[in-house]
Amino acid sequence: MERNVQLAYASRTLNKSEKNYAQIEKEVLAIVFGIKKFHQFLYGRQFCLITDHKPLVTIFGPKSGIPPIAAARLQRWALILSSYRYTIQYKRTQEHGNADGLSKLPTAEEEHEDSSQREAGLFNLRQINMSPGTVKGFVRETDKDSLLSQVKKHVLSGWPSGMDQTNPLYPYFSKQAQFTCYAGCLMCGHRVVVPESLRKPGVHELHEGHMGVVRMKALSRIHVWWPQIDKSIESLAKSCMVCQQEGRAPPSAPLHLWSWPSKPIYRCHVDFAEPLMGKMSLLLVDAYSKWLEVIPMTTTSAASTIDALRSIFARFGLPNQLVSDNGPQFVSAEFNHFMKMNGIKHIRSAPYHPASNGQVETAVQTMKKKLKVMLSVVQYEPD
């Protein structure tokens, strides 16, 4: 059977901004360019990509998938590639002559820039401006930094194929797909790589407001990166008294959820409301019906509290349970006796945790709102 073999090729030059791409990005750009160019032949078919850039085989290989924090451009390209069915193979540059040849025969300069590339650039610029320093400062300090200047060189022109783990460049080498260069600044994913000299002011900026170690780390994940940034944050938080207290503050106790009783006047909640129109009020809420009783009080002694409650109980009957806070009238022996004599189980909320008597708390707010619109309150005069 005769086979129809076709050969097609295409090439283009890099535009001004593409020339500043990280080496790995240039390689992927070439792949994406090729695939888009020959889309009508490739889409929906299985095909093989051959590259002389080894890291791509792992990044775009079938098993690994793109690192979740890869640079923004790589992410976008990975998305484009994911709609094609392909395998990827590595071929040494020396054997890659057919494609390499084209790179030695550049065509006339053309400008290609799509808007999404510009957007990625603007996003990076914003990231840099929001971190401690200016673009100029970052570029200057990155180039002065003996380690980062080497990293930058490798990002722009390619990494060696292997590296010893003791090499100070290794932390960067091991996550090379995450680095790009933008406007002369190194970026790790969407985070700006902060040069050594700016790390101290950087961590102090994160510390502003003493938000504690967790918030500081969260903030750093949005904007800045350097190796062991988490350790820098932790040690600063450890040395700061304010952040320590923030960290030690116990989580607020969960609100006690009262069960809904099965009948009215089974459990009632009582409390006093701040003076309204010159008078304190005793509030009682029925947990079943949410019926609210408001009784203006001249004093809040145990005796007058008992009197007020008696008048309510006389109308509605005795509850099984009464919930109050630890106010002096409620903890008094007199009140205790009143509860006992009427067979009411007295439940006092946890000290310093008035919110556990939440039914009344809500009622207080409601009552204040309502009383503002009402002009008169039903007066009750205890004798």
Ligand SMILES: [Zn+2]
């Ligand atoms: Zn602090």
